[in-house]
Amino acid sequence: MSTAEELRAALVATLTESRSLTADWVPSVAAVPRHAFLPERFWADEDGGDTECRRDKDPERWLRLAYADVPIVTQWDDGAEDGEHTVPTSSASMPTMVVEMLADLDTEPGHRVLEIGTGTGYNAALLTHRLGAEMVSTVEVDPGVTSVARSALRAAGFAPEVVCGDGSLGWPVAAPYDRLISTVSLRTIPSAWLTQTRPGGVIVSPVSPLLGGGAIVRLTVGDDGTASGRFTRSSAFMLLRQQRYDGAPVDDYLPGEWPGDSEQSWTKVDPEAIGDGWLSLFACALALPDVYYRRNDYGEGRTWWLFDTAVTSWATVDSVPGESRFEVRQSGPRRLWDEMEAAHNRWTAAGRPGYDRYGLTVTPGGQTAWLDDPGNVLL
Numbered sequence: 383m384s385t386a387e388e389l390r391a392a393l394v395a396t397l398t399e400s401r402s403l404t405a406d407w408v409p410s411v412a413a414v415p416r417h418a419f420l421p422e423r424f425w426a427d428e429d430g431g432d433t434e435c436r437r438d439k440d441p442e443r444w445l446r447l448a449y450a451d452v453p454i455v456t457q458w459d460d461g462a463e464d465g466e467h468t469v470p471t472s473s474a475s476m477p478t479m480v481v482e483m484l485a486d487l488d489t490e491p492g493h494r495v496l497e498i499g500t501g502t503g504y505n506a507a508l509l510t511h512r513l514g515a516e517m518v519s520t521v522e523v524d525p526g527v528t529s530v531a532r533s534a535l536r537a538a539g540f541a542p543e544v545v546c547g548d549g550s551l552g553w554p555v556a557a558p559y560d561r562l563i564s565t566v567s568l569r570t571i572p573s574a575w576l577t578q579t580r581p582g583g584v585i586v587s588p589v590s591p592l593l594g595g596g597a598i599v600r601l602t603v604g605d606d607g608t609a610s611g612r613f614t615r616s617s618a619f620m621l622l623r624q625q626r627y628d629g630a631p632v633d634d635y636l637p638g639e640w641p642g643d644s645e646q647s648w649t650k651v652d653p654e655a656i657g658d659g660w661l662s663l664f665a666c667a668l669a670l671p672d673v674y675y676r677r678n679d680y681g682e683g684r685t686w687w688l689f690d691t692a693v694t695s696w697a698t699v700d701s702v703p704g705e706s707r708f709e710v711r712q713s714g715p716r717r718l719w720d721e722m723e724a725a726h727n728r729w730t731a732a733g734r735p736g737y738d739r740y741g742l743t744v745t746p747g748g749q750t751a752w753l754d755d756p757g758n759v760l761l
């Protein structure tokens with residue numbers, strides 16, 4: 383059985399070879415024992431599914447997974463006792479993502495850093511190893527997760543400030559920060575993060591628009607209290623507790639029988655073709671920040687439902703495999719499918735731009751997404 387040190391050295395080699403791990407972070411990744419931040423029982427995504435792993439039953443697999451380049455779920459359903467395991471709510475992120483986000487953060491000794499989403503405490507330990515305990519604060523919303531992380535950090539010899547609270551409010555006590563890194567995803571970047579990061583400072587965070595897809599944004603804070611920057615890479619993080627959104631019941635949109643007062647039309651764009659691609663959905667989602675979808679299987683096809691958060695409009699599109707045109711129904715003041723199709727067409731016409739051609743500008747009043755240039759706002 384390989385030792386933790388051997389496995390950690392192998393992880394450093396793998397991450398270096400893939401060019402995810404930058405030289406400045408090698409000493410920290412080589413020194414911080416990732417396994418010391420993992421619970422005795424976790425769920426690892428080894429082959430496309432989260433499988434349980436228990437240290438007492440299979441210590442060799444447990445240690446191997448602790449240093450494998452996979453995300454590890456450490457809590458389900460906000461820690462609910464009933465064992466449903468519906469939604470993963472805390473984890474140790476995939477090492478590749480951890481080190482790539484640290485590279486995006488572009489931090490160096492002397493920087494004061496705030497982390498949002500302490501989780502296991504592993505990322506906070508890396509930051510503390512590099513910057514020193516007095517320079518790192520980390521905020522976790524779940525009290526149980528917070529106290530486990532705090533103990534694990536102490537036991538491993540790291541003492542950053544660990545706060546239990548809502549990270550969307552930042553942590554004003556230790557502000558201003560040179561760098562702010564979130565390891566939990568958001569729909570919108572909170573204004574508190576802008577005010578707590580110094581001008582010229584950098585904010586790195588996963589963003590998950592309501593419609594779907596997700597990516598890491600790297601924002602630089604300006605002198606005027608706004609922040610702007612591009613996306614760097616795709617991501618699929620768990621969502622900030624306060625920004626989860628279930629949507630309104632269908633009856634609130636369509637009180638009677640389908641198709642209600644909807645207008646019928648036809649489209650040649652298969653919604654499945656948009657939804658299948660993380661990037662194509664993300665590109666549409668940035669242009670339609672207040673639209674979400676649900677899907678219903680029926681017979682051999684699937685109905686896509688689009689809704690707006692203001693609960694004024696809905697649309698359905700029936701995707702049937704092998705068909706070349708698809709029935710559309712739209713109701714309300716907005717034509718939601720027309721908006722989605724237009725956003726998708728703009729993405730294809732622009733040459734299917736990748737994440738790094740998109741960006742965000744955040745002001746205290748809200749955020750706007752753009753393509754190539756902050757002036758080229760997505761509508």
Ligand SMILES: C[S@@+](CC[C@H](N)C(=O)[O-])C[C@H]1O[C@@H](n2cnc3c(N)ncnc32)[C@H](O)[C@@H]1O
Nearest residue numbers: 472474499500501502505523549565566622623
């Ligand atoms: C992907 S995990 C963080 C991984 C962690 N950085 C690590 O190194 O293990 C996301 C964490 O964000 C936490 N979270 C969710 N909403 C939050 C909020 N509003 N404020 C702070 N933390 C939050 C979750 O409870 C979860 O522990």
